[in-house]
Amino acid sequence: MERSFSIRLTSRRLVALTLALVVSSWAVAHERRVNTWLVCGAFESSCRAEFERDLIDEANVRPTPGVASCGKPWRYCDDRLYCRNLDDYVDLYTFFGKVRSGSPGEPTTMRAAYAHTYVWSPERQAIKLLIGSSDGYRLWVNGKLRHTAFHMTRLPFRDQDTVDARLEAGWNRLLLKIHNGLGIWGFYVKLAGQDGAPLEDIEYSIESPAGPLRIVTTELPKGYCRWPYVWLEIGGVVPEPRVPSASPYRLMAKGGTPPYRWTIPPANHLPPGIYLDGDQGEILGVCGNVAGEYAFTIQVSDAEGNATANTLSIAVKERPDRWFEEARIGGLIHGGAGYDPPHGDPELQAELMVREGYAWAAQTTAWHLVKETWDYYAGAEKDPGNAVAGRVPEQLSGHQDVSEYVKAFREHGIRFGSYVGLPDPWPTVFDPETKDYGNWPLFIHALHSHLEAMAVDYEPALLWLDGARGLYGGSQYWCFDALYSVVKTIAPECLLIPNSRDDYNVGDADIISWEGNNDTEAYWSRWPTGQSGLNPKPMPVETWRYPFPWKDWEGTVRMEYRKPGEPDYMDWEEWARVIVSLVAEGYVCDLDHSFSNGREQMHQKLGDWLFPRLDAIVGTYPGPLDDADWGYDVVRNDTIYLHIMKNARGKVGIEGKETITVGPVTGRIKRVALFPDGTTLAYESADGRVTISLAGVTPDPVSTIIAIEVLGTTESGGPLRTSDY
CATH class of the missing domain: 3.20.20.80 (Glycosidases)
Structure with missing residues (x-):
């Protein structure tokens, strides 16, 4: 499915830029790793024997949020709710440790924790589980131990290990136990087909799939103006461990008869720039440029026509940079x-x-x-x-x-x-x-x-x-x-x-x-x-x-x-x-x-x-005027500043000239003056071009600055140089 949007920037440097982010252009790098889990911990794990000790009836456990196993409650874990880093890394260190406000405050050194989710498959199929971890891990699929890797100081990379497994038709249970020696503690998980590509047409749920249809997702991560909403895909680059990536946010439901279909009812809207892939239950797109709290209703239906809805919201904040x-x-x-x-x-x-x-x-x-x-x-x-x-x-x-x-x-x-x-x-x-x-x-x-x-x-x-x-x-x-x-x-x-x-x-x-x-x-x-x-x-x-x-x-x-x-x-x-x-x-x-x-x-x-x-200089943006060899123009609020100068970048100044003509300047000019001394300069304006008299102007050894004050807000040359488009 191809979705695009455009941002038009009037700029002589970013010439009438139309930035079309076409989601299909990142398809080669699209990932679907598992980011949302129920976790339980932390348990002491100072050696291999402790790590391999069964604490929760590992072959048969069917976790429920808030219900304890071995004295520790199962907790909802999705670090995207509190950390804005775009990745598919499940950070157990920040989730359990004291560094985060509202965390369980558990020790993290020489500890282990469990992570569990349910996976629905439309058919019985052989799969590959691609796992990266710090440090060691054990993996069970439907109660069967598939792999054990004990490490004390391993660093986590995407797709470090490949484990063959099989999903049954219907709901399956996926359980991991992650060991930590010190410091970094977390993991990556991707379910893939035999070709290594992410599995299609599967569903995830952290809650038991039994019972009537219900939406499990109750909270969504923040978004940031002009940034991708949670996902990160590098266009034209084949996914590999060194290339950063982050999967789109995936909604979760339980019960009923999968597969699920997600919709936004009429008169409801996601934040500008964001859209819903109803088949996958994924939220995609790039946040618009207006911060705010956006509430909406989300609806899910199952294969038998049952439907239910819930109200969610996404807070879009100004980008930190x-x-x-x-x-x-x-x-x-x-x-x-x-x-x-x-x-x-x-x-x-x-x-x-x-x-x-x-x-x-x-x-x-x-x-x-x-x-x-x-x-x-x-x-x-x-x-x-x-x-x-x-x-x-x-x-x-x-x-x-x-x-x-x-x-x-x-x-x-x-x-x-x-x-x-x-x-x-x-x-x-x-x-x-x-x-x-x-x-x-x-x-x-x-x-x-x-x-x-x-x-x-x-x-x-x-x-x-x-x-x-x-x-x-x-x-x-x-x-x-x-x-x-x-x-x-x-x-x-x-x-x-x-x-x-x-x-x-x-x-x-x-x-x-x-x-x-x-x-x-x-x-x-x-x-x-x-x-x-x-x-x-x-x-x-x-x-x-x-x-x-x-x-x-x-x-x-x-x-x-x-x-x-x-x-x-x-x-x-x-x-x-x-x-x-x-x-x-x-x-x-x-x-x-x-x-x-x-x-x-x-x-x-x-x-x-x-x-x-x-x-x-400070707080200015590249201005709206045509490029010229006399120097540069920048804009701040309602003023265009001309920097007339010589440099090693091809600028030659205006030595010996009596006037300088610049444009286009839109709007009515209020005043033209030397800056910072404020000496008013004579000028003539016609057809968006301004000719300024330089009579009596002594060139500054660095930059002779002329301020053109325009009534109203001057249109800038767009954002700073973030790309060579």
Whole structure:
């Protein structure tokens, strides 16, 4: 079934863009993993013998919500109700553990839990169960034990194991027991045919199928403006473990005579952009751009014509990355608490960042993971003792104390973020060919612990993950689903920014980061190019740039790259041009705010220029005017700002010209003036074109800014550069 919608954006950069998201175009990657379960736990499980002990009459159990087995009630589990990460990972760690408000508050280390669901099949058929787990698991189908895999520190990937089984015609019972040694605890399950494709025409229910027809689903996950509703499918990419995916939300019923058919009665409506696949009972689509609470009636009928209905609602919220998109300027900090010796004054940094328009700053918080993890885990000798005992050394858990930075930044209105500097030589830790992970799993558990501690202690606005990228064919070894899940559960608004120019190989990231510097040029190298367009979730693109004096590299191999006479990259005017150019082209500028070697003075001068001009930069969007070689235009509310400048991006300014003509400008012009000094400029307007006199205008060394005030709200050039459409 093909469904599409269009968003028309008037923009000279996104030329009359019609974004048609045709669901059938993602069909090759469409997944139907099982996300909704009844779970029971947590039970002690410190060894294989304890794990294999039958606690609930495993061959015969038929769970009911709220009814206890071995003293523990069966609970409804669907982590999509409290975690916005788009994945098919069932996170038992956040469900049972104390990190989540309203959780059972159970211990999670050396524990096991059961998960159960009913599956209806139209016929007797051989199937494959594709399972990934952390750590071990046991699997029963209709009371028969099909597989046991005991592990202490296994990392969960999609489709790690394939187990052959058979479904009988009618309702079947599927039971898992999942063991956890430490840290990450969760699993993936997919029921597939012999060809590995998801099964069609089956039904799931967490409640006993006996009795009259009734809708089991009582609560639906939140949606977010312009994001896919729960599902994630990468267009044109064959599903595999390293490619993120998330199944559509599937409604559940019980009783009656399956198969079921779902409908929305007349005069009821799902939120804009979302629709119902009545045959599968799946909710699909992309949320519209208006937040709100949308209530509707859903009806289900069975094969005998019985029908029943229920009222549900979907809350659509503003997407969490909106503030970041509009902020336009922020920065990492390599100095400070994460380095030895510490350098950097948090108060001074915050004061300067305010003058430079920074909305956020990400302070180093995990330098110890780089400096100490490899000494402990990645040496020539492995550490089987810890692998068996399943423990993360205390010195590798938690984070540095960055409270002074948190306090200073927040007091100045700057959002605090965590810069997690991860190690580069990860291929030495595991071998994808032999599947020898060494002690890599324990490192990932340590990282999981660090991210949890950061989220709990500081509720950061963002986490910038350096080194977390899908290289060497091994992005699944990072376990992005589990790492992101714990953060987004504890701090739902926290943005995840992996340092990768990739938009679909790093889990359900929120922002694409494009590392701009190379070893020989800092200002204009590695210019970002936007999102690939394969991911249906639009993401702002930020680019990290690093002002580095060559003193930073004294004694390192990077000094070999320096050309004779090459200057330090500390020219504040050139950095101001970079900032304006990135913002005007639709990107978010991440200008590193590390101190030492003269950077404080450079940032002071940069702030002196930026501060009075921030209204023409921060909070702006690419403007509606035609492209021109004189510079850029951006728009904010009812004002178009012209940035007349020269740069390495082909802009030549207007040196020697007496006038500048721009357009199209719709609406009546109220005033044209130099910015920020307010000097009124003469102009003539005809047929949507505006000719502005430059008499008496002295060019600014960075950007000469002219403000065109228009009565009413000016039409923007659309969103930031989230895609090259």
